[in-house]
Amino acid sequence: MISTLLSQLHGPDGDPTPRLVYGADYNPEQWPREVWEEDVRLMREAGVNLVSVGIFSWARIQPAQDEWDFGWLDEIMDLLHAGGIGVDLATATASPPPWLTTAHPEILPVTASGETVWPGARQHWRPTSPVFRKYALHLVRKMAERYVGHPALVAWHISNELGCHNIYDYSDDAARAFRDWLRARYTTLDALNHAWGTAFWSQRYSEWEQILPPRLTASHPNPTQQLDFKRFSSDALKEYLRAERDVLREITPDVPITTNFMVMNGTKGMNYPDWAGEIDFVSNDHYVHPGPQDRDELSFSANLTGGIAGGRPWFLMEHSTSAVNWQPVNVAKRPGDLARDSLLHVAHGADAVCYFQWRQSAAGAEKYHSAMVPHAGEDSDLFRAVVALGDTLKTLAPVAGSEREPAPVGILFDWDSWWASEQDSHPTSLLDYRQEALDWYSALLALGIRADLITSRTDLDRHRVLIAPVLHVVPAELAKELTRYVESGGHLVTTYFSGVVDENDHIWLGGYPGALRELLGIRIEEFGPLLEGETVDLDGVGTGSLWTDRITVTDPEAEVLAHYRTGAYADRPAVTRRSTGSGSAVYVSTRLGVEGLTALLPRLLAPAGVESELPAAARGSVEQTVRRGTDARFLFLVNRTDSAVPLTGLTGEVLHGTTDADGDLVLEPRGVAVLRQPTT
Template sequence: MPPTLPSRLLRGPDGDATSRLAYGADYNPEQWPRAVWEEDVRLMREAGVNIVSVGIFSWARIQPAENVWDFAWLDEVMDLLHAGGIGVDLATATASPPPWLTAAHPEILPVTASGETVWPGARQHWRPTSPVFREHALRLVREMAGRYADHPALVAWHVSNELGCHNIYDHSDDAARAFRDWLRARYATLDGLNHAWGTAFWAQRYSDWEQILPPRLAASHPNPTQQLDFKRFSSDALKEYLRAERDVLRELTPQVPVTTNFMVMGGTKGMDYADWAGEIDFVSNDHYVVPGPQARDELSFSANLTSSIAGHRPWFLMEHSTSAVNWQPVNLAKREGDLARDSLLHVAHGADAVCFFQWRQSAAGAEKYHSAMVPHAGADSEVFRAVTGLGQTLEALAPVAGSGREPARVAVLFDWDSWWASEQDSHPTSLLDYHQEALDWYSALLALGVRADVVTTRTDLTSYDVLIAPVLHVVPEALAKDLTRYVEGGGHLVTTYFSGIVDENDHIWLGGYPGALRELLGIRVEEFGPLLADDTVELDNATNGTVWTDRITVTGPEVEVLARYRTGAYAERPAVTRRASGRGSAAYVSTRLGADGLAGLLPRLLATAGVESELPAPARGRVELAVRRDAESRYLFLVNRTDDSVPLPGLTGDLLIGQAGDTADGGLVLPPREVAVLRQPSP
């Protein structure tokens, strides 16, 4: 488990005795004339900024040629920030190699599956497995660490930046060699690999390790286990690179904590962050809202999952946006109140630092239309006034710093192997969306006002009364046994279509679906019934299903049919089942119901475990509740999800932030898109 945020991050470069939440941004002074720097520090102090990330894309400035170094400008920036009382999360600057390096060593450039070279001109144009790139990058890391090891502004190291954002899958010869080494370590023998990959099919049996390649452009569907293993390998290759930089930093600056910024959000699925978390001293994350009906649900889901990855200890929000971004098809500005609400929702789910990309909005370059703490309009702007207001709010929330998240009774299980494997080609449908299905369950819980954790298979699942495992496609034998013990011990499992189908090698569990979970669920499916894109089926509980149906036969004792299909090929057959087993139960939902349909079904599933909303009735579905806790206090974060005022009768405690209301019992009224935090004594 990763440790909590080191105290030096919460106390500033001089180690003040008072703990606080960290607040700041990526700071890129090399984009600006020297005259702007002092003004930046003055405005940072005005806004309440106490930490910035520096040097992220500075390699070409720090090392303008192979044997030429220029640290004078960075020395001055570090000194200015320290004089202003601002700590520095110093990046190793290895995120994007400089032109002189790629010109001299084009062999460090990534290669796509179709054999195309990824050329310089953007960022992250390097192979994770390139020994040449690693040699030059680690040389830079050593220079940085040696120079700034004792600088009083340095509070943390920031390895690279968003590892894998653009270079997660490299199919070069370097990658092929590293992939073979990874496979040797995993399978030991070619016989082991041939069995795991099912190479008896399509005459793919390997007789020499050198015959094995990454899944490059092929005539038809590449071997599915080869594809899955390449995804695992690619995540591990970047993790190994992370370790390489980290080890240099720990060797030269053992007193300085090390992090790197994950991207737990939306469609970023190439990196298994649950596996990476133990490699760093504290977890950091970047998150950007993508507009849509579930935009804030997804923000909450991702922050919640980040907390799980961090072991429910405080973590660092390294990047999000003050307003619009530059990389979406249409880049919408945030509405009044969204900047603070988005930020505080991350704090509600365990963030002890709130930082933005970036401090000052760029005048040139690919991200010049990306919002910042100081926009193009300057400090005399609504954005900067909102930034300053958030700084004051975070100062008022200082007592929360260092507290952990209080576990919920319900958990949504999120599994990278299942995400990767369930969406591969040559499957029953290409319409399945693993992340969307998990998000729909989470949205339904939010709509009911039920607090839930988003967890991974590395979490102790037995601590939850209800475990929702949507599309848990990959179920190794050990996990199947764990889930059976969980149910027999009193837990209530809910799973869905296309779950339990394959083992860790992507081999089908034979005997009928849902494979490894068939006996536990007490059902058997002989054939899947995926639906065409525009098809729907009706259920007899007034919900509609899309994407998938199953031809279910009840086989086990004590199986209750909670809903049946009214229409479609499987009309009158079970659609939702639940089997009592031991002291618990196992339920199965065989179609995609969407967030609204699940909100109608969930109360019946939750009632079995006696789970209800902790919110007063007027707030359910309108307010999100998250709870943080330390030895002395509980902190109730109440986030208004709507554009209307919401009463919160009956909730009491010391009000850290928010507006007092005039309800009959003296409770709170949450204004539109606002957040209140109540402090209660810890039981």
């Protein structure tokens, strides 16, 4: 469906050729009328062809329960259309207006400790509130009926960042909805009691009405109750998403629908692979978190968004031109970062580059958040960089609609394992599921090897090597699929705390790693988590932290790739590999970090014949991704460093990038090049 949206967009010059989307959230209601025409003029100068409008406009559109004001929105829709700019129109339901929360305080969320989340910020509503849903869907219907057939309308934007602040609600509405969800999942109380292990701590339920969300308790709440509440909370927001979507499809069936996900560091409450099928195209918001892996994390999140989208093009709905406003220290981007960050998303499948927001706010909580037009105005380095990126995106128009070419390595990212592995009353509270996955990704980048972030819904056979870090939750069917993958010639790599529990968070008995024990050819009787700051040495690999395992190799054909040299398990296996036919299964029993994984990975990849496709001099300095269209493939080369990197031996038409006197590519510091290569 994103191709349908693209076909409706045209540049300010009237050229109807599909191109990459470029734009931002636009909030004209924050500005006097005389600014609007100036905005359209600057949008045309920057090459903007789409803006998202109305995201936080409920109080402006509906000032009181029986009062509506669409005149200003009609005017801005017409003005944008006249300027050749399409509108991704939000349903405006993200934050309820004061009149609604005053009349119906029962829509306000409740925390686990029973505190009410009051108005004054945003997203102060219960996902399961029937009262909120009634008012919100009435607004959605009025919006759809008002703008059906409007020539500026090219997409619908449902709510905004669903679950950002209200994913977990513990109210009575949530309790009733949770019980309904559990009845549908388990059918009988006996089945629920078995799944939740309620024989422990005298928790057995005899009536459905006895069941509550995992509110504040005297000790650790039931772990399966916690896991199911995470699943339910994601499903509750998904059901709300579907409710808005169904109204829009009834009235405007030909307008594609999306909502902005938040696939980035620190956001894990929403099971986005499960949501992706509910919308016409995947959209994502991403903001850089400063740190040693900041751009690796950006690449990781963009890559994972591509995996959630099934390798198809997706929409970058929000990121920042420079500093944000909500981090402890809000660091401005350096010259070149704006373009590199944006094009790195395009490299991983984004057919849209959009920002929060168009014009930097003069008031409100986000007034220090950067925008395409900063407080300094158009006479600024930032706006000049915005205009330059608009020109670049025009030259990259041929990329639009292409899909990502499968990489030789897949990294399996599993929401149930993420949720369950980090719960309380575990061997360690220091485990960070996403960080472990990111470390493997960074190590592959350091080796110059392409990898795809994938979900368990992906065809595993597309990848010669499958890395599944901390695959903690392994239902029987997934264990069978991983075994089939290896027996069919695939090469699996997994880590500590994997294969330990089933979908109900019950231990696979008989020794760890449980469901994967036979496949890996090892047995572990007891975990050996490490104290914070404690490390162990491994031969030929480096230093491990966080975790160790007392491994016994049970298959005489399995080999030990590395031993512990120090610690409680000195001289015992630390990394093992069991071959099965032309496939293999590797177990890594400690956290090695990026440096250790970079040292180990060549040995793990060798049986699959996986090596870097980059020139030797560029490995580690350059990230390579590939998108494939009907008659061409597009090679993106992104400089990961602050130094220029020469690139020789690469063929193809240079769509974007710098060449030297000999015609060879040179990546400027933090630069990006794009080559078009014909497909055979």
